[in-house]
Amino acid sequence: MIASEKAATNRRGAGSGIRRWLAGIDQQIVGLVIALVVLLVFFGIRIPGQFFNPMNLMSIGEGVTLIGIAALSSTVVLILGGLDVSLGSLVGFCSAAAGVAMMRINSPLAGLAAALLVGVLGGFINGIGVTKGKLEPIIVTLATYSAFRGFALLTTGGYAVNVKNGAFNAIGTGSILGIPILVLILLVSIAIFVFLMGFTTAGRNIYAIGGNPNAARLAGVNLDRYKLGVYTLAGLMAGVAAIILTSRTKSGQPISGSEGLELQAITAAILGGISTKGGKGAVIGAMLGVLIIGTLNNGMILLSVPTFYQRVARGLLLIIAVLIQNYQMRPRRKAIPPAAFPATESEG
Numbered sequence: 001m002i003a004s005e006k007a008a009t010n011r012r013g014a015g016s017g018i019r020r021w022l023a024g025i026d027q028q029i030v031g032l033v034i035a036l037v038v039l040l041v042f043f044g045i046r047i048p049g050q051f052f053n054p055m056n057l058m059s060i061g062e063g064v065t066l067i068g069i070a071a072l073s074s075t076v077v078l079i080l081g082g083l084d085v086s087l088g089s090l091v092g093f094c095s096a097a098a099g100v101a102m103m104r105i106n107s108p109l110a111g112l113a114a115a116l117l118v119g120v121l122g123g124f125i126n127g128i129g130v131t132k133g134k135l136e137p138i139i140v141t142l143a144t145y146s147a148f149r150g151f152a153l154l155t156t157g158g159y160a161v162n163v164k165n166g167a168f169n170a171i172g173t174g175s176i177l178g179i180p181i182l183v184l185i186l187l188v189s190i191a192i193f194v195f196l197m198g199f200t201t202a203g204r205n206i207y208a209i210g211g212n213p214n215a216a217r218l219a220g221v222n223l224d225r226y227k228l229g230v231y232t233l234a235g236l237m238a239g240v241a242a243i244i245l246t247s248r249t250k251s252g253q254p255i256s257g258s259e260g261l262e263l264q265a266i267t268a269a270i271l272g273g274i275s276t277k278g279g280k281g282a283v284i285g286a287m288l289g290v291l292i293i294g295t296l297n298n299g300m301i302l303l304s305v306p307t308f309y310q311r312v313a314r315g316l317l318l319i320i321a322v323l324i325q326n327y328q329m330r331p332r333r334k335a336i337p338p339a340a341f342p343a344t345e346s347e348g
Contacts, residue, residue, distance in 0.1 A: 028285065028324075029272075029282075029284065029285050029288065032271070032273075032285065032288040032289065032292065036291055036292050036295065039292060039295045039299065043299035046299075046303065047302045050302050051299065051302060056302070060294050061180065061182075062183065063297065063298060064291060064294035065182040065183060065185065065244055066241055066244050066245055066248075066261070067261070067264050067265060067268060067290050067294060068189075068268075068290045069185070069237055069244060070087055070237070070238070070241050070262070070265035071268040071269050071287070072283065072286070073233075073234040073237035073241075074234075074262070074266050075193070075272075075274050075281065075283055075286040076193070076197070076234065077137075077234050078210075078266070078269055078270075078275070078276065078278065079197070079207060079278060079280070079281055080206050080210050080226070080230045080278060081210035082130065082137040082227065082230065082231070082278070083137040083138050083141065083266075084137065084141045084231070084234055085141045085262050086122070086144040086148055087262035087265055088258045088259055089145045089146070089152065090118075090122040090123070090148045090238040091119075091241045091242045091245060091258040092148070092149060092152040092253060092255055092257075092258040093118055093122065093148045093149070093151050093155070093254070094114075094115040094116075094119045094122070094239045094241075094242030094243075095115065095245050095252050095253045095254065095257070096151075096152040096155040096161065096253070096254040097115060097117075097118040097155055097242075098112070098163075098242060098243065098252055099111070099162075099163055099251060099253075100114070100155055100156060100161055100252060101114035102114075102163050102165050102168060103161055103162075103252075106164075108167040111246065112168075112243060115240075115243050116236060116239040116240070116243075117239070118239065119240070120232055120235050120236050122144065122148060122235045123234045123235015123236060124232045126140055126144055126231040126235065127227055127228035127232055130227055131224040131228050145262075152254035152255070153254050155252075155254065156252060156254050159254075160249075160251040160252060160253050160254070161251055161252035162250065163246060163247075163250050163251055164250075169250050170247070171185075171244070171247035172244065172246075172247030172248035172249075172250070173248075185240070189240070190287055193283045202226075202229075205221045205226060206226060206230065207280075208221060209221060209223055209226055209278070210275075210277075210280070211279025241258075241261070242258075245257045260311075263315075263318065267289070267293060267314060267318040268286055268287075268289035268292075268293050269281070269286045270289070270318065270321040270322060271288075271289035271292060271293070271317065271318075271321040272284075272285030272289035273285040276322065289321075296313065296317070300313065
């Protein structure tokens with residue numbers, strides 16, 4: 001009898017997880033799929049011999065891995081009701097640390113450990129500022145945005161550090177069964193985050209904190225613990241992104257490759273339906289946003305669009321994403337039924 005009750009409870013838990021996951025597949029997700037198809041068709045027509053070339057499609061897949069990992073970080077922070085604008089700087093700091101570590105200890109494990117450790121510590125510092133310091137996330141992460149960039153430059157002396165370790169560089173250039181290792185890392189990360197946000201109590205509590213922190217507190221959720229955990233997780237993902245960046249470029253990069261990464265990650269998340277006010281959105285939406293940005297970036301490069309126009313396009317995309325979200329969240333006016341008006345007697 002007890003076993004059957006536990007089984008029923010587990011089925012209900014799994015069912016609620018699936019419902020939370022499906023809740024993110026709304027009209028905006030459908031709209032994103034349509035937008036992605038339109039972009040693919042547009043660039044396919046404009047650049048028929050290049051865009052759908054298998055090598056270029058593989059390049060798009062590899063190119064979106066860095067933005068995708070960063071967007072997973074931003075997605076969880078935004079759902080929590082927070083914000084992290086230090087992401088790009090922290091990725092640069094992690095990349096610089098990985099490069100210097102392997103320059104001194106020629107071991108891939110040294111590079112991996114340095115990137116992940118610096119990322120976790122950076123995310124933890126952000127979390128401490130938000131929880132113990134009681135500061136607004138934008139203030140904390142603006143401060144660390146500058147600090148992490150400074151530490152990255154100090155670590156390498158302002159220059160990129162060459163990484164000549166073949167095993168480490170294979171992460172960015174190798175493949176398994178024809179699939180680039182970078183793409184596999186992104187797919188595994190997506191699966192982990194989908195499970196975390198859709199099928200666990202922790203994910204449910206993160207949504208609850210972002211949607212209504214007071215109600216979550218009254219329900220017994222430890223807000224500070226979750227905020228600290230989420231920002232630390234964001235730092236860990238910054239470390240993963242740094243590993244991808246360092247292995248692809250074969251160098252520890254304090255700035256190049258990570259500058260502006262936080263803008264692209266936040267844009268992808270918001271474009272994918274992640275609410276800037278917290279408590280709403282799904283990982284799958286953010287990843288569709290990543291694909292749109294990656295496709296747009298690749299298409300503009302193939303069309304030889306100048307770099308500064310590409311920056312303008314990304315900024316406009318963020319504005320459009322926020323405008324669409326604000327429109328969807330705007331309260332709808334409902335028609336008042338005739339019965340709501342009291343009948344009046346005619347005069348005379």
